[in-house]
Amino acid sequence: MGTLSSLLFLLLTVHSVNALKCYVCASTTSNQECNKNLQDCQAPMDTCMTTVGTLGGVTAIVKTCSLSKLCTSAAAIASVDSSGNGFQVTCCNSYLCNYSGAASVKLHRWLLVLPLFLIILLFTQHT
Template sequence: MGKLSGLLVFLLVVHSVSSLKCYVCSSTSNEHCNRNAEECRAPLDTCMTTVDILGQVKAIVKQCSSSRTCTGASGTASLDASGNGNEVTCCSSNLCNLSTATTTQLCTWLLSLSLCLLILLIQQDG
């Protein structure tokens, strides 16, 4: 029984460490949204942020989601030429949905660009 008890304790520790936490809210302010974090329960494995835009009005919804649901929603999201519509972003690390969808996409793009420049600099030195 000792080995079984040890295995059970190990699995509980691993499960608690690997639980995803997301910001969860419904607001017009990103700052207000970032006040409430929640631990996602299986099968919810993704933090999903939806930003609906109509003129100067933004509605932000942050929630735990399944990766399949979030990917599907992001595939159908779009903005028109005036900037109206919706944006959806998906991420899967703890509290990764801190920013609004637009900011998250911009940060990801800038991080990728920085990484590419770093690789080019390393290759030139070598």
Template sequence: MLLVLVVFSLCFTSAQALDCYVCSSATTNEACNQNSQQCQAVHDTCMTTVDIAGASKAIVKQCASKATCNGAAASASTDANGNGNIVTCCSAYNLCNYSGAETIHFQITLLSLTGVLLLLLK
């Protein structure tokens, strides 16, 4: 009986692991999406960082903890010229960090809908 519980827990744990695209420094999203990995248990979030300096862009994708990613996202910023960094976090499904731009668009849409709902509730 104990062996069955151990095997079941191992199967359940591996089914819950998140897969993320990973790259160390790519200039395009397509180049960054060439490799993926299964995240370790403590890394439950896919984190994408885009550093922009003028015409150059560096994209880093990795597994991270939710707290680490949210902290990095909170401190990320860009100036009026678009220089700086953008950090996005996702954990909804495997390989959810396919496109950082789509994630940012989704977050803006979600914030806009929340604002509209708040206005309607007044």
């Protein structure tokens, strides 16, 4: 019985070597700059989420680890109008899959906050 307990303890404490890793950023001036930050996603986060918001020619990128359901819901309601203003959300679930994004970003504090409010709103509706 001691061996079984030890094996169970070992399985519970060992982290998967193949854990999802995403690029993450909240306030960068370019996608290249954003891609300097890596994060191991902790359970239950199983998706890399990229939000690109554009308003009046100003673009901001937010990249984070997310729940698949949350990311999919955000992507379903995201939209961009004919002028190019709005939000695009992309979801992926393989190692460093969220590499792509806008080539450059002109930061505006309000645009950085809007995607976070969207995420919080979606998360509170699904809990």
